[in-house]
Amino acid sequence: MHALDKWIKENALSRKIFANKLKISVASLSRYLAGNRIPKQSIMEKIVFHTDGKVNPSNFYIIKNNNTVSFNKYKNDHLLGIENLKEDEISSLLNRADEIIKENRLEPSSNQKYRGKTLVNLFFEDSTRTKTSFELAAKRLGIDVINMQIETSSIRKGESLLDTAMTLNAMQPDILVIRHSLSGTPHLLANKVNCAVINAGDGQHEHPTQALLDALAIRRRKNRLEGLKIAICGDIAHSRVARSNIKLLITMGATVNLIAPSTLMAEGLSDYGANIYNNFKEGLSNVDIVMILRLQRERMQGSYIPSAKEYFKFYGLDREKLNFAKNDALVMHPGPINRGVEIDSELADDINRTLILEQVELGVAIRMSVIEHLLYNLELKK
């Protein structure tokens, strides 16, 4: 029962009488109580006033969160990858993120619903933006966050990995966010722990929340994913971001062109339905979105590419190459940027053409959405 309903009952009133006090219709009040709408500022103030603060704004946001319509499409206990996710599951994660953005921009809410829940950030690999983004997402939901930065030296040994996980598991966290330099590690842990596991990047395998936030950024600008033509350019072979993006975008009905020098292209990705190109001119033809991948510094030496200079000449994005794409094509990059290597510095700063900062901002919303979905499923399991 809604807290306000309870208050009305306890004070021997009826919805009709209380609606009169607020000078609104019973129907409007019913909509608030059903969680279909949140009272606007002036009405909210009246509710707090008439109930002596017993009922406050957070009660209404809880109801909103309890609105499970968008949650029940996502069936998994974990988010380990985009692989095997269905279209409606992805949509559910994106839709909720859109809702969160709307709510956040209305006003910051002090959420009570997830009080006492714990999220552990278990990062075996350096990360600034992803870790911070998860931390911020959890804190906005009122979830306690524990950051575990595992020292670089013990990653190499690795033998304590399962022991670490079991120790954490014994502390009964609700969500475990893991990043590891070895592919499949989140899956290994997910089999051993009782909490929900979110893959925050594993080796060269997947980085699902990055793909989700990229999709959200595209959808918000272009209003759709289906039918769009998206080019992913750069170090495809070693990129987990590329793998997750390819799967997600193709599942959502977009066309994906992969552009990379052949030493940085991975075999088998055409199995997912992506088109393979070795040069920008053909690969960018008629595309709506150009997604640039980061080129790891260690790849610039050795046998993958001869030099950063040559790479930029043929595979770095500048305005000239961008002209091959549609006139309104937008540029994305998962960050951090190697200016002058994979993207022209001045182009990277052009807010009319790039979504780079927006991507970071949307990361928090998408991670909140993922956390909420997983907590919802965790409740159901109990």
Next chain:
Amino acid sequence: MIKSKSKNKIVFKNARIIDPCTGFDDLGGLVTEDKVIKDFGKNLFKDHTPDDALIIDCQNHILCPGFIDLNANIGEPGEEFKENINTASDAALASGITSIVCMPNTNPVIDQIPIIQYIEKRARETNGVKIYPAASITKNLEGKQLTEMGLLLEAGAILFSEANKVISNTKVMKQALTYAKNFNATIMISPQDPDLSKNGVMNGGALANKLGLPGIPKVAEIIQIERDIRLLESTGSKLHFFNITTNEAIIAIENAKKKGLNLTCSTAPHYFTLDETAVDEWRTFAKVFPPLRNKKDKKAIYDALIKDKIDIISSHHSPQDQDSKRLPFEQAEFGIIGFETLLPISLDLHINGKMKIIKLIDKLTNQPAKLLNLNTGKIAINSPADLTLIDIKTSNVLNLENMNSKSNNSLFDEYEAKGKILCTIVDGRIVYTDQKFNL
């Protein structure tokens, strides 16, 4: 059904005796005395059996030479927590294997006489399966300096191998082949180019990319084979490639054999039974070196065995304990245990592949014996009584719990297969009998 009388004389009656060495395949009897086969034949013990012998009624099951396994890791010295000579021996004997060649990648490496002596001492103490140590080609498997091949051979080394490694330096490999020729020694190589296979953990290709794992491309195997065949051609030595996994490798080896080179090759049951999809979602039990290849290569290896292009089947027994396998895929150790699944899995070649049973037994006995110059692996009067009695008719479910190996890293748990070992004899001693057979 065993009637006990004397231990040093054993009579096998009603046996289907198969000896690939002579092509003998008939119902009959066989008698061993002390350590050797005394007599055998179609009509032997048809009417009467000697009174002073232990009589085993073979119930028309196959009596053949004990298997000789060319490629086994037995944990000693250095990794006794994964396997030791006692458990390896128990597992081998329960698999019908009477002789094994143990790989030199132990700790310390088998590159000196005392290590050979140590293994021989442990084998004597265990008094089970016959163990023939392979010594390394180069000191400490570093691919730089040759081991004392002559002295090691005198001490008991059966052949020379770098185990899972190859000799990357072409000059050193050429010298190894040339020097080994002085002693008519065999060099045995598991061919995978070290640069192309570096950091790789599974078959290179689409599936590896999907799982985000570094791959070992097929070409790594082919390049190494082609280089070493060139060297063999110029040195005229004796070379054996083991763990062959690709179609192209078979073609290259076939062509070299046609030129008359002294070259043989072998593979292991998992390479013609499983493919890379066994890795599934980072299943570390499917991590072997060389890696499981794709379906096409699996089929090619299977067909090559049937067409007799691969000479020998070995177990590639590589025990790994839990802590070596319960890790992220890239960190887990390579290996799969192979003794107790050697016959049951290989038998598919006979049952579904229409390979004659004598041909299959040939690849498990006579061929490795020929390669190793051993006076066993055959049924002949006065040759060692190393025998195994096998039931190839009854279906069984393979069960890890019943296996004797100290480690349980097998992919064939709950696999239904025929090929049960009923009894194993080493040097005229019964060293293994199946529970149900020993009435």
